[in-house]
Amino acid sequence: MKTIDLTGKNFAETLESNKIVFVDFWAAWCGPCRMFAPTYSKAAESHPDITFAKVDTEAEQGLAAAANITSIPTLMAFKDQTLVFSQPGALNATSLEEVIQAVKDIDTTALRNHASPQRA
Numbered sequence: 468m469k470t471i472d473l474t475g476k477n478f479a480e481t482l483e484s485n486k487i488v489f490v491d492f493w494a495a496w497c498g499p500c501r502m503f504a505p506t507y508s509k510a511a512e513s514h515p516d517i518t519f520a521k522v523d524t525e526a527e528q529g530l531a532a533a534a535n536i537t538s539i540p541t542l543m544a545f546k547d548q549t550l551v552f553s554q555p556g557a558l559n560a561t562s563l564e565e566v567i568q569a570v571k572d573i574d575t576t577a578l579r580n581h582a583s584p585q586r587a
Contacts, residue, residue, distance in 0.1 A: 468511050468512065468514075468515045468517075468518075468519065469508075469511060469512075469519075470491070470507065470508060470511050470519045470520060470521050471518065471519070471520045471521070472520070472521055472522075472523070473490060473520045473521065473522045473527070473530070474522075474526075474527055474530065475527060475529055475530045475533075478522075478530060481518065481520060482545050482548045483548060485517075485518040486546065486547060487516070487517045487518065487544070487545070487546050487570060487571065488517070488518045488519075488520060488544070488545045489507075489510075489517060489518070489519050489520065489542065489543070489544050489545075489567075489570075490520045490521070490522060490534075490542070490543045490544070490545070491503070491504075491507050491519075491520070491521045491522070491540055491541075491542055492521075492522045492524050492531055492534065492536045492539055492540060492541040492542075492543070493521060493522070493523065493524065493539055493540050494523065494524045494525050494539055495523070495525065496525075497539050497540065499539075499540055499556070499557040500539055500540045500557070502557055503540050503557035503558065506557075506558065506559065506560050506563055507519065507521075507563070509560065510560070510563050510564070510567060514567060517567065517571075522534075524536060524539055537555070538555035538556070539555070540555070540556065540557055541553065541554065541555045541556075542554055542555075542558065542563075542566070544566065544570045546570055546573055546575050547575040547576075549575050549578065549579065551570055551573050551575070551578070552566060552569070552570055
């Protein structure tokens, strides 16, 4: 599967309609972003069950600000509309595969229950 471009208009819909979404925040002038792009694209092709998306931080400054992006590239992963991973910096292929597997393995129901305050 190819990566898709996310904008402020389709971001929420993409999260709502896909179980797992990885988002690469990048910019054309960013050397590490350009180095990470082939690794990210290859992972997208290897995992058709996951949505891989990209946000051009120059074109989508509002979306980047809403996501609190302060360094690029930044990789985020959402599962069941819950942010489960966020890290700046380019990952190598092995590290990216480890993150993908970890996200697949996360139980978001347990994660949400743990994050919710306990009621008496």
